[in-house]
Amino acid sequence: MQSKPARRSNEARTRETREALLIAARNCFVSKGFTATGTPELVAAAGMTRGALYHHFSDKTDLFRAVIEAEAESVAAAIRAAAPADVPVIEALLSGADAYFTAMEAPGRARLLLIEAPAVLGLSELARLDDQTGGATLREALTALRLQAPIPETAQLLSAMFDRAALAIAEGANPAPYRAALAHLLNALA
Template structure:
């Protein structure tokens, strides 16, 4: 019993330290950028030792990857909340797109995921993270829309990639000061253009 409690205590301490490091790193990366943030700043902000940092993460890049993974997961969670499984396929794509653009307005998120992410992890590294989170939700929504007959049948991987790139450009434009309503109008028009007309049932 005592051994089990000690294991649990050690696991709790590990999770707490890791969370402190990722939270501090997220704040500094968002404010200053990855390149301008040093590991001594991160450990000072987290209130842990340099040894603790390297116990949990191989290097600063590995810590950044963990931060990016958490941010991408948070975006995907907001999309899934806005577009539940029982929602009409057309509306789910529109609602999910709006949720993505809103989620990306969290301070520093476009820098973390769309600017520093590809620069630090490489395009393939960010693609792997996106495939587990935001692009996964988009791919699933498109697949459902095509299977249900609501959307034109197109190559799923190519369609997901091209729409995701459009969403990212819209998020960057909003971050630079463009009206979010205008960006959403364009995204909605693109999605509507992929939809098939409703088939009327003969009476």
């Protein structure tokens, strides 16, 4: 007697549908950008209906926001994994910086996080997201260094340097000089 295949739960189907939409949206936004990507194209790429899209996301911007949040969380996780709390702070900063560059080398990630996201979501929403992800890791390290400079503003300036380097690397620049320059600057903070 053959057994019946296990049925997926509604929760599993919901999770799979949402994940398919996120993957398809990421691919579309990377290849064409937010503005040039329409919802019919997104649902076709996901093999879904517009009803499925609007069941999970209020609109295309909401879907884009979810893609950006997943990308930012992935970068922050890579930084945290590379910079454990039990190493000296400057070593954690250097390891975290290297992990950031490596994470930003994921195809399309620099475009999504550093070009598309500011244009679509605005700087204040990106600042909120950064406060919860990669920016938090940077502020934690700077706080541990006991800098005399204001931590939030120092973190913003360092973050801008990291982002500028990530954009250059994404455009094909050699990452070695950027890594060396940032290592020099970070060592100067100690």
